[in-house]
Amino acid sequence: MEGSFLSESRPASTGSWSGGFAREQTRWSLRDASGEAPFAAVIGRPLVVVEPTRNDVEEVIGLHLALGGRIITLQTWQGEMRT
Numbered sequence: 001m002e003g004s005f006l007s008e009s010r011p012a013s014t015g016s017w018s019g020g021f022a023r024e025q026t027r028w029s030l031r032d033a034s035g036e037a038p039f040a041a042v043i044g045r046p047l048v049v050v051e052p053t054r055n056d057v058e059e060v061i062g063l064h065l066a067l068g069g070r071i072i073t074l075q076t077w078q079g080e081m082r083t
Contacts, residue, residue, distance in 0.1 A: 042068065042070050046067065048068065050066075053073065061076055062076060
């Protein structure tokens with residue numbers, strides 16, 4: 001599905017949460033983000049460069065995507081993908 005991204009969903013029942021987050025109770029689901037900024041502006045453009053972004057200890061925490069003259073930066077924060 002073009003322009004789709006994974007997003008996390010949690011069930012209504014919280015059950016036993018450990019530190020406010022329980023991986024066994026979360027699911028990643030596919031959703032269409034093609035009509036949302038910043039993705040709508042790059043649909044159909046060629047992906048030219050993918051470059052990882054790293055934190056202070058050299059862990060990959062995101063990506064810079066160069067799409068036909070535009071750059072989108074995706075980063076993870078507390079298990080979520082952010083632009």
